[in-house]
Amino acid sequence: MKAHETLPIVPIARGEGPWLFDFDGRRYLDAVSSWWVNLFGHANPRINAAIEEQLRTLEHVILAGFTHAPVVELSERLAALAPAGLGHAFYGSDGASATEIALKMSFHAWRNAGRPGKTRFASVAGGYHGETLGALHVTDVALFRDVYAPLLREPVVVPSPDARLRVADETPRDVAERAARGLEARLAADHGSIAALIVEPLVQGATGMAMYDPHYLVRARELCTRYDVHLIADEIMTGFGRTGSFFACEQAGVAPDFLLMSKGITGGYLPLSCVLATDSVYAAFYADDVARGFLHSHSYTGNALACRAALAVLDIFRDDDVIAANRARASRFTTLAEPIARHPNVRDFRSTGMIWAFDVATDRPDFARWCFERALAREALVRPIGRTVYFMPPYVVDEAQFAALVDATVDILDDA
Numbered sequence: 001m002k003a004h005e006t007l008p009i010v011p012i013a014r015g016e017g018p019w020l021f022d023f024d025g026r027r028y029l030d031a032v033s034s035w036w037v038n039l040f041g042h043a044n045p046r047i048n049a050a051i052e053e054q055l056r057t058l059e060h061v062i063l064a065g066f067t068h069a070p071v072v073e074l075s076e077r078l079a080a081l082a083p084a085g086l087g088h089a090f091y092g093s094d095g096a097s098a099t100e101i102a103l104k105m106s107f108h109a110w111r112n113a114g115r116p117g118k119t120r121f122a123s124v125a126g127g128y129h130g131e132t133l134g135a136l137h138v139t140d141v142a143l144f145r146d147v148y149a150p151l152l153r154e155p156v157v158v159p160s161p162d163a164r165l166r167v168a169d170e171t172p173r174d175v176a177e178r179a180a181r182g183l184e185a186r187l188a189a190d191h192g193s194i195a196a197l198i199v200e201p202l203v204q205g206a207t208g209m210a211m212y213d214p215h216y217l218v219r220a221r222e223l224c225t226r227y228d229v230h231l232i233a234d235e236i237m238t239g240f241g242r243t244g245s246f247f248a249c250e251q252a253g254v255a256p257d258f259l260l261m262s263k264g265i266t267g268g269y270l271p272l273s274c275v276l277a278t279d280s281v282y283a284a285f286y287a288d289d290v291a292r293g294f295l296h297s298h299s300y301t302g303n304a305l306a307c308r309a310a311l312a313v314l315d316i317f318r319d320d321d322v323i324a325a326n327r328a329r330a331s332r333f334t335t336l337a338e339p340i341a342r343h344p345n346v347r348d349f350r351s352t353g354m355i356w357a358f359d360v361a362t363d364r365p366d367f368a369r370w371c372f373e374r375a376l377a378r379e380a381l382v383r384p385i386g387r388t389v390y391f392m393p394p395y396v397v398d399e400a401q402f403a404a405l406v407d408a409t410v411d412i413l414d415d416a
Contacts, residue, residue, distance in 0.1 A: 007369065010376065015042025018397045020381065028381045031391050031405055036205070036237050038268030040316055041396040047267050050312035054305050063091070063302040070307035077314050078274060081246055083255035086276035090294070091302040095236040095262035096130025098273035099198070102258040103134050105277065105294055106196040106230045109284035112292050115228075118195040120153070122186065122229070124179075125160040126207030129198055129234050138198050141206050156194060158183045162210035164348050164359075172213040179212075180219035187227040196230035196257070201248035202352055205237045208388035209357035211350050217252035230257040230281075236273070240264035241317065241326055241395070244353030257281060267313040268394075272306035326354055326395055333402050337391075340406055345413045357390035362416045371412055378408035 013023045018041055020028045030038060040047065054070065061068055075089040090105070092098050103121060110118040123129070123138035130136070136145050137152050145152070159182035163172035170178075187194065201217055204210040224231040233256035238248035240261075245251050247259065258281070262273035285294050300306075316322060334351050340358060341349035349358040364370055368384040375382035382389060382405075391405065 003369070007373065017041040017043075018394045018401060026379070028376060028379055029393070029397070029401055029405055031375075031380050031382050031393050033264075033392050033394050034268055034381075035263075036242075036392055037263045037266075038394045039240060039264045039313060040267050041394045042268075044267060044316075044396075046316060047269055047309055047312045050308050050315075051269065051305055054308035058304045060300065060303050060305070064297075068302075068304050068307075070304050070311060071302040074274075074307045074310050074314075077311070078261070078276060081314075082259055082276050083247065083249060085255050085278050086259050087279060088277045088282040090275045090277065090296075091298070092262075092273040092275070093271045093298050093300055094130075094273055095260070096132045096135045097298065098236060098260040098262055098275050099129040099135040099138070099234065100132055101273075101275045101296055102198070102232045102260055102277075103138070103196070104296060105275070105281065106232065106258065108294060109230075109281050110195050112284040112287075117193055120156050120190070120193045120195065122156040122158055122183070122194050122197040124199055124204065125157050126162065126204050126210055127160075127198070127200060127234075128204070128206035129200075129236075144206075156186065156190065158186050158197070160204065160207075160210060161212035161216035162204065162207075163212050163350070164210065172211075173215045176213040176216035177219065180216055180223070183220060184223050187223055187229060191227035191229055194227075194229050196232050197224055198232040198234055200234045201238050202243050202251065203238055203248070203355060206385065208359070208385050209350070209355060209390045211352050211355075211357070214252035217249055217254050221252070221254040221256070224257075232256060232258040232260065234260045236260050236262045240313070241323055242353055242355055242392070244323075244327055244330065246317070246323060265313065266306050266309040267316075269309040270303070270306040271300075272303065272310060322395060329395070330354055332399060336399065336403050337406050339410050340413070343410060343413050345416050354395065355390065355392050357388055360384075360387045360389060360413065360416055362387060364416065367416070371416070374412045374415070375408065378411065380405055380408050382409070 012020050014021050020030050079087045121138050127140050129138050131144050159179040161176040161179035166175045233249045235247050257278050259276040266272050345361050347359040367387050371384050
């Protein structure tokens with residue numbers, strides 16, 4: 001709030017498509033999808049209609065001993081879209097909740113299987129998985145973690161496959177293999193105490209949109225299988241088409257033991273998260289003894305309105321062939337972004353699917369805030385991570401809007 005004494009909060013009156021409008025009528029292109037959640041634009045008519053229809057029948061019911069049509073249909077459709085073998089759904093309210101569910105479920109499954117010593121979790125350097133205490137245990141972003149370190153267990157951090165870490169003549173695949181060898185060494189030494197490895201497939205978001213080769217996921221799956229460690233794919237940000245496939249782990253041809261979803265699952269409308277798990281994980285809890293069950297409750301678990309919004313999102317993906325359309329759109333947008341890639345102040349311009357990112361060479365200690373302010377003045381919501389600028393717009397943005405975003409960014413870079 002102290003920062004907002006000199007950088008006023010922007011009051012938004014309404015949204016339409018990729019645009020946000022304030023109370024004075026100024027508009028801002030939502031180039032970050034309102035923290036990576038909005039897929040098909042603000043006030044999308046099809047999602048609106050689905051929620052309005054659901055309001056007339058059922059808004060919510062306890063999901064303990066009861067169920068309803070939207071949550072059943074959503075569970076079946078998500079399982080069909082996910083990599084093979086992920087047939088069991090557990091719902092929460094947000095991304096951090098999904099992380100907490102997966103961590104607890106992994107530990108408890110191993111405990112029920114007679115291996116109570118598996119109490120630790122491995123995570124990738126620079127990874128981000130949420131800011132509740134359990135999620136912070138596997139988050140390696142100092143800004144969020146350090147102050148709470150006394151409350152957290154010592155992390156098991158393995159090397160990142162971030163392609164920006166390449167040295168000499170290394171390719172992104174070489175970096176991925178080098179990181180995988182580091183993972184292999186750690187699992188070989190400590191697999192007896194490690195329950196799971198959690199990864200953000202293809203793109204590590206909060207550390208600065210670190211992108212890496214799918215080879216790392218192939219090796220991670222192989223190693224987790226070899227050493228009896230669960231693989232948790234955190235697709236909270238990367239899922240629902242962001243990286244060019246519906247789920248990022250598809251590009252490596254791997255199936256995790258847990259797949260986490262949130263953010264885009266409802267198109268940016270309502271809080272919802274889902275954890276998909278395998279038959280073997282489910283079987284570990286299947287017993288008459290209540291203490292062997294997975295006891296984790298959210299009052300709004302499987303909320304009917306949120307599930308109906310998610311079903312509308314899946315309908316749009318199916319009816320509009322969104323994945324194919326996004327691949328064509330991403331190719332055109334990458335060409336439009338060439339003036340940024342060639343800019344003398346830009347380092348490591350990179351893209352994956354509908355995500356573009358680059359690092360800025362600047363001495364400004366306040367670059368993120370400075371860039372955010374300059375972008376607002378040019379009708380764009382851009383929120384850098386440190387000196388990393390990224391675009392993650394809704395899938396409804398058109399070429400003229402993206403070109404205007406590029407022009408505004410080049411102007412900002414000229415001033416940086």
